[in-house]
Amino acid sequence: MNVVLPSLLDGFVLNIRLFVTTLLLSVPLGLVIMYGSMTKILPIRWVSRLFVWIIRGTPLMLQLIIVMYVPGLLRWPIQAKSRMGAALAAFVINYAAYFSEIYRGGIESISVGQYEAGQVLGMTRPQVFFRVVLLQVVKRVTPAMSNEVITLVKDTSLARIIGVTEIIMSADRFTKQGLIWPLFTTGLFFLAFSGLLTILFRYAEDRMDFFRA
């Protein structure tokens, strides 16, 4: 007991570090990819959409393995410095692709009329975007983002496939010693954390409940 819990906690710290860093990097990177897949410059749009298709069309587990091992096998100059770094890179790329599609859906769901109404009032394009459109987009994408973010919490445990000793890998070492309960206990960690996120997202949705968009 006094061995197991600290060990699980150490593992879960890695899950949370992966989670937080992935979010911090993939939320803005998703904006860049969204911009790429909506631009009028066709080559950039094609590359962005091909990228999104590949990332969303292949398993995250495979992407983790590729990021971890392929650069070394091909002797590329750029290689992940650590297992944690490789996991982070794979998660960021994967989630940025998903986020970019959520953002794109949100922006495209705003009617042209909102832009035109702002324009005929003499507002500039940035004014229309930041003062009129943005909050409506945020409101519309929040449920989808909430889903994706809660999925990320659980996906962080996939990092074990490339040897990151996150919580499930930590627990698994006890399973091999014949101790089953630590493995099941990991579920409680995930439940607690995703419960917290659910409350946060519920709060955000309530804060935006004053208008319909």
Add this chain to the structure above:
Amino acid sequence: MSVLVVENLSKRFDSLEVVRGVGFSLNRGESLAIIGSSGSGKTTLLRCLNGLETPSAGRILINGQKLFDADDPHSENLKRRRASRHFGLVFQSFILFPQYTALENVTLAVELNARKSPEYRANRRETIASIKKTGLAILDSVGLAAKAGAYPHQLSGGQQQRVAIARALARDPDILCFDEPTSALDPELTGEVLNVIRGLASRNTTMVIVTHEMDFARQVADNALFIDNGAAIEYGSADEVISHPREERTRQFLERYSQPT
């Protein structure tokens, strides 16, 4: 002198010519009703005036000054045209900003515009207070002072459209345009919106009104323009065009609309 002169205005989308050489003029304090069937190019004409479309041909003059000239390619700058405050537009489907209250909808653009002036920095609080006060007065003039704090989804369609009118008025445009302002409303709500426009006409607001309400157009507008298939067919005093049309096509159109319901 005419505040607005439109000469030979055309708009083409690829091979489709939606507006074909339409011209009219409008004196200050007068209003013009534009009538015609759906798809005849009325909305596109308004969009050309309001800087949402660039006409393919023709000229737009404001107070004798050239605002747009298709023959002078350097003259067109949609952004500048929209910022110029010559036109205001009330859309068929209101298009209020959902996250702002009625009052904020009215004052948002005015306040953003005021930020450009150096006074704003110096007297920020006073400027905002005065914009708010003016906004409230305008809301009051459309009968919605009591709804200043309401969000669009809490208002009826007729109330939303009256807020949209107040929003357009707040910029104090030279010419206020209406694109079928009652077509998206339930019949029992059209009256309150038409009454607001009647009030504006009685206070000599210069207006261009695209409408299917023929009785209203005859009462309120000084002149009327009948458009069919993108072309101006008949142009004259509202009473003449609507009550005593000379053109056969105008007559046919009016017969379809004036049937008692």
